[in-house]
């Protein structure tokens with residue numbers, strides 16, 4: 001048997017990266033069932049370990065926000081988590097309370113001496129670990145230069161010691177490494193050339209690229225071409241590839257477009273054929289994963305695949321052991 | 337350093353098997369598992385020709401518990417469940433190996449384009 005081959009789908013699972021930026025990866029997973037594809041989506045959301053502030057000790061707080069409010073805001077600050085794999089979960093660690101193997105200490109010690117106001121941001125947090133630090137939020141929002149924790153007036157003071165720990169999104173959403181994980185089935189565009197050839201030429205041009213008054217009637221991203229010489233409409237496969245890498249909703253938009261034109265063609269004659277059909281490819285899935293900034297998007301996907309595999313591995317060992325115990329206890333395998 | 341398994345701590349995880357006298361049918365109750373593995377395991381079992389029935393359920397969303405019910409045409413239900421986990425492991429392992437190569441391939445391709 002080929003590695004990981006799924007007999008029904010008749011091929012090995014494959015991965016193709018469609019697009020990769022600093023904060024987003026778009027990739028396609030081929031030859032898997034939707035249940036397996038969905039497992040990967042769920043793991044990226046809820047089971048990729050990251051670091052986040054989990055324990056806060058307030059020494060002094062004369063700001064306008066009460067202690068719990070600030071503790072909650074600290075917890076939600078994304079921390080760089082590439083190193084998360086090297087930390088223990090606090091509950092599994094051998095230490096009594098916290099140690100460098102399971103925790104990173106943060107301190108925040110600020111007093112507003114400015115005449116008016118001062119923003120206390122994630123940049124005021126001092127980490128004990130060089131790699132577990134608040135994400136670089138420069139350029140996000142207005143002129144923040146950090147994630148605002150609280151705004152303080154003259155004379156107000158905030159002194160805090162906090163501990164960041166490793167966790168997963170299942171425990172608390174602050175550990176979730178992704179902004180969004182969108183997943184959809186890949187699509188295919190089928191043109192009914194016989195029916196299309198009966199359209200008048202102005203309608204054909206409209207179908208391909210002229211904007212109509214009705215937005216769903218406009219072809220998304222010019223993925224259809226009219227060849228004047230062969231008098232046929234073609235799908236521009238390269239444009240489709242670019243567009244589905246750019247926009248996870250591309251095939252949804254195409255489906256609206258198809259519905260509009262099929263309705264148009266069937267206005268007078270309900271039995272008229274469809275002009276275009278958008279088909280799902282249920283063995284191919286496109287993922288669009290946006291990182292919150294705690295780790296590179298490709299690493300999130302990579303860790304998620306590892307976690308999924310190790311989950312299965314662990315379950316396999318437990319079931320094997322559970323079955324063995326059951327056989328010892330009740331002679332339950334004797335029935336065979 | 338040995339990698340700790342992700343998810344719930346191991347000591348709180350339990351597996352119980354309710355099978356009665358006939359090993360060809362059983363309900364496996366797993367704690368700290370949910371739809372993430374449940375649906376994938378169900379799918380792989382449903383494709384197995386030796387399986388005549390399979391279903392899974394998460395009885396309550398706030399209770400970390402999942403049931404898998406398997407009935408086979410004769411072989412022990414636990415055998416086909418273990419087989420399904422081996423298959424799922426191979427799928428995940430294969431994706432894992434393919435993924436890194438796919439990222440590298442994309443990076444090479446896009447650096448050539450520039």
Ligand SMILES: [Zn+2]
Nearest residue numbers: 093095099102
């Ligand atoms: Zn520790």
